[in-house]
Amino acid sequence: MRHRSVLGIASRLGSGIALLLVAGALPWLSQRDPAASVLRARYAELEPTPEALAAIRAELGLDGGPVVTSIRWWSGVLRGDLGTSWVSGAEIGPGAWSALGVSVTLTAFAGVVALAIAAAIVTPAVLRVLRDRPQRGSGPVGVALTALPEFLLASTLLVVVAVQLQLLPPYGWTGLHTAILPALSLGIPAGGLLGRLLADAVAGVTEERWVNVWLLAGARHGVLLVGVLRRAAAAVVDQLGLVLIGLLGGAVAVEQVFAIPGLGRYLLGAANAQDLPALQAGVLLMALAAVLVGVVAGLARRALRGGPLPPGALPPPPERRGDDRAARWTVGIALSLLLLILALGLPRDPYTLAHERLAPPSGELPFGADASGRDLLARVAHGTLGTLLPSVGIVLLAVVVALLLAVLGEIARGPAEIANATPPILAGVIIAALLGPSVGGAALAVLWVTWPPLTAHAAALIDEASAMPHIRWLPLAGVSRFEIWVRHVLPATIPPLLRHGMLRLPGVALALAALGFLGLGAQPPLPEWGLLLAEGIDYVERAPWTTVAPAVALILTSVLAVAVAGIRGNRGNGKGSRRSVAAVRAQVGSREPA
Amino acid sequence: MSASPTLTIAGVTAVHGRGAQARATLAATSLDIRPGESVAVVGRSGAGKSTLADITLGLRTPAAGRVLVGGTEWCTPSGRPSRARRHLVQGVPQDPLAAFVPRWTLRRSIEQAVRRLTGEHDTESRVRRAAELAQLDLGLLDRRPTEVSGGQAQRAAIVRAIAPGPAVLVADEPTSALDAGTADAVSAALLSVTQELDISLLLVTHDPSVAERCTRTLTITAPR
Numbered sequence: 001m002r003h004r005s006v007l008g009i010a011s012r013l014g015s016g017i018a019l020l021l022v023a024g025a026l027p028w029l030s031q032r033d034p035a036a037s038v039l040r041a042r043y044a045e046l047e048p049t050p051e052a053l054a055a056i057r058a059e060l061g062l063d064g065g066p067v068v069t070s071i072r073w074w075s076g077v078l079r080g081d082l083g084t085s086w087v088s089g090a091e092i093g094p095g096a097w098s099a100l101g102v103s104v105t106l107t108a109f110a111g112v113v114a115l116a117i118a119a120a121i122v123t124p125a126v127l128r129v130l131r132d133r134p135q136r137g138s139g140p141v142g143v144a145l146t147a148l149p150e151f152l153l154a155s156t157l158l159v160v161v162a163v164q165l166q167l168l169p170p171y172g173w174t175g176l177h178t179a180i181l182p183a184l185s186l187g188i189p190a191g192g193l194l195g196r197l198l199a200d201a202v203a204g205v206t207e208e209r210w211v212n213v214w215l216l217a218g219a220r221h222g223v224l225l226v227g228v229l230r231r232a233a234a235a236v237v238d239q240l241g242l243v244l245i246g247l248l249g250g251a252v253a254v255e256q257v258f259a260i261p262g263l264g265r266y267l268l269g270a271a272n273a274q275d276l277p278a279l280q281a282g283v284l285l286m287a288l289a290a291v292l293v294g295v296v297a298g299l300a301r302r303a304l305r306g307g308p309l310p311p312g313a314l315p316p317p318p319e320r321r322g323d324d325r326a327a328r329w330t331v332g333i334a335l336s337l338l339l340l341i342l343a344l345g346l347p348r349d350p351y352t353l354a355h356e357r358l359a360p361p362s363g364e365l366p367f368g369a370d371a372s373g374r375d376l377l378a379r380v381a382h383g384t385l386g387t388l389l390p391s392v393g394i395v396l397l398a399v400v401v402a403l404l405l406a407v408l409g410e411i412a413r414g415p416a417e418i419a420n421a422t423p424p425i426l427a428g429v430i431i432a433a434l435l436g437p438s439v440g441g442a443a444l445a446v447l448w449v450t451w452p453p454l455t456a457h458a459a460a461l462i463d464e465a466s467a468m469p470h471i472r473w474l475p476l477a478g479v480s481r482f483e484i485w486v487r488h489v490l491p492a493t494i495p496p497l498l499r500h501g502m503l504r505l506p507g508v509a510l511a512l513a514a515l516g517f518l519g520l521g522a523q524p525p526l527p528e529w530g531l532l533l534a535e536g537i538d539y540v541e542r543a544p545w546t547t548v549a550p551a552v553a554l555i556l557t558s559v560l561a562v563a564v565a566g567i568r569g570n571r572g573n574g575k576g577s578r579r580s581v582a583a584v585r586a587q588v589g590s591r592e593p594a
Numbered sequence: 595m596s597a598s599p600t601l602t603i604a605g606v607t608a609v610h611g612r613g614a615q616a617r618a619t620l621a622a623t624s625l626d627i628r629p630g631e632s633v634a635v636v637g638r639s640g641a642g643k644s645t646l647a648d649i650t651l652g653l654r655t656p657a658a659g660r661v662l663v664g665g666t667e668w669c670t671p672s673g674r675p676s677r678a679r680r681h682l683v684q685g686v687p688q689d690p691l692a693a694f695v696p697r698w699t700l701r702r703s704i705e706q707a708v709r710r711l712t713g714e715h716d717t718e719s720r721v722r723r724a725a726e727l728a729q730l731d732l733g734l735l736d737r738r739p740t741e742v743s744g745g746q747a748q749r750a751a752i753v754r755a756i757a758p759g760p761a762v763l764v765a766d767e768p769t770s771a772l773d774a775g776t777a778d779a780v781s782a783a784l785l786s787v788t789q790e791l792d793i794s795l796l797l798v799t800h801d802p803s804v805a806e807r808c809t810r811t812l813t814i815t816a817p818r
Binding site: 469475 | 707711
């Protein structure tokens with residue numbers, strides 16, 4: 001095991017140094033880079049690729065640029081000097097640190113909310129274990145909670161609780177009462193995800209033989225409960241750090257909606273103002289938090305699993321069996337509703353300003369009109385394609401990357417931890433600063449944050465599959481290692497990984513939408529969900545349909561994705577599964593127009 | 595007893611883990627088995643019986659010593675068996691399900707093994723003869739491993755093991771999961787098959803009555 005940990009440390013060190021260099025050299029890498037400016041001025045037709053930039057830098061004698069810039073900045077940081085703002089000329093340090101403090105406090109509150117929600121989702125699954133009636137999966141509640149977009153939730157809470165009911169202040173950061181709504185907005189989706197993962201793990205664990213043995217041996221409920229939860233937590237602990245980091249970073253939109261002076265809003269402000277020293281400080285603080293979370297998650301895993309295990313020590317959970325009637329119904333309903341929106345909306349024109357501004361829903365305009373008088377049904381339908389197609393591409397690409405990197409194991413550990421710690425919005429901010437805001441840049445940013453959890457999961461799945469007795473024995477049948485991989489380990493790995501990826505599809509679509517929402521992705525007048533929501537949010541009080549329309553499409557899509565993945569998870573399990581897949585195909589076919 | 599040994603195990607040891615966590619799991623073991631002979635390996639739990647079986651099968655490498663099959667190196671600290679000789683040593687696992695791909699029929703797993711290990715495309719005669727020897731109804735081969743009884747699955751595992759024509763068979767407590775009557779029948783089938791085919795059998799067992807029916811018994815003790 002020793003060489004693995006050495007690799008892991010080397011990988012972390014290497015990526016750490018790379019990150020330090022890049023972080024320090026951000027001003028040099030940015031659009032304000034003299035080389036990039038020269039490139040744009042002289043060779044307008046050239047793409048600002050790294051190669052082209054390098055050529056110009058060599059021509060201008062700027063070769064030493066990034067390292068010198070970086071070293072100068074880091075020597076400042078080591079003296080406790082985060083530099084001065086390009087915009088205000090003021091010291092950066094105090095503002096950045098207080099922003100970090102605010103974000104950490106908010107994250108802690110949100111964490112409490114998330115744990116409460118997760119506990120509420122897991123409890124029924126656990127109670128069923130005690131009654132010896134285990135159930136597969138986490139049910140629709142978890143799906144619904146996972147599907148809620150943070151900024152939509154935040155805006156809804158803002159409008160309903162703060163503006164209409166006037167129970168809590170709508171914005172600011174002046175005490176506990178101002179933290180409640182933001183903590184709910186952040187904590188509910190995170191708790192939904194955590195609860196789902198745990199409930200799935202609990203359901204899987206209860207099919208392991210030892211649970212029956214314990215039950216038959218008359219183990220007390222408390223003892224059994226602790227055993228089941230511990231085993232389930234060991235399977236989920238890898239995701240816990242990711243959820244925490246997601247909280248810290250995903251706070252940007254929430255901080256923006258509630259006008260909270262946290263790190264996310266600080267970064268966004270710095271990016272919008274092209275204040276690169278401030279951006280650097282924010283990136284640095286995010287990285288510190290990430291390292292901390294990585295260490296804590298590692299310790300938790302060690303405590304739960306008792307250190308590195310020999311291969312085969314952790315028995316693979318048995319394959320999923322059983323009843324996917326509910327999933328099939330969900331797929332049928334969600335898909336037909338989405339297809340209905342697409343079928344009705346695609347032929348309509350999403351760009352023409354042909355209607356009354358903010359016209360309410362009517363027979364002619366089923367979803368109403370937006371603030372410019374454009375048909376919302378058309379915009380949502382076109383936005384569905386505009387958001388979903390890139391998202392599916394990102395997920396599939398991330399699954400491929402995850403499978404490739406899972407093989408590298410510890411070597412990918414360092415980049416994975418850094419990517420884990422990068423909220424999509426931060427990646428979006430940096431990429432937008434380097435390449436300018438675009439759909440491609442946003443997709444790249446989202447891919448960068450999508451691969452690590454899938455890689456961690458893929459590595460665990462591969463470990464489990466390789467430890468399965470019949471796979472361990474395949475060499476005896478003369479099956480080569482490569483073939484064992486391709487025909488036995490990967491087929492056991494890909495369905496759950498796809499399921500996981502599909503579980504993330506709404507998250508990916510949301511991350512894309514969030515970047516669009518913050519102006520870092522698709523640009524107006526493109527019909528894209530994030531933009532639609534951003535355009536709608538200003539009018540959410542007067543014309544709620546402006547946000548309801550894209551939100552409904554988004555929630556339908558996430559429910560659909562999870563349900564479809566649930567059916568796929570049963571594949572390769574004999575006759576029953578083939579029947580169900582065929583049934584879905586028939587169902588899908590019968591509802592597809594034309 | 596005049597034939598030279600098919601299986602030679604010379605001073606094989608095993609270590610689990612690396613560095614500070616390393617722990618010896620098998621004390622130095624040596625043994626010869628000639629064609630048609632059967633050796634029962636007995637010893638307490640943790641003595642390294644299954645480790646010895648895994649090393650003999652070539653599923654893991656020894657820390658020291660070597661395993662020879664037909665006088666040629668089979669498994670050493672630095673190398674696992676080559677694919678061309680893979681058919682020489684086959685095994686019957688403790689849990690027969692380990693011998694079969696769960697989503698395939700028994701026949702498909704067996705035929706894949708025969709095809710890969712012998713290079714022959716016509717597997718039918720080998721499978722039929724192996725099933726006859728193991729006294730398994732051929733019709734059962736069209737079921738999946740979970741669709742037959744434990745005794746039938748273990749007989750199918752024997753079919754899978756002998757069909758490629760091995761010189762050595764390693765059986766790791768092949769009857770520990772079966773009831774007494776079925777266990778007796780399966781052990782008897784295993785012993786008669788190996789004698790019939792002149793196979794050297796390394797049989798890990800807890801059952802003294804089975805050990806008695808073998809040519810010899812090797813008792814191993816846990817390493818210190």
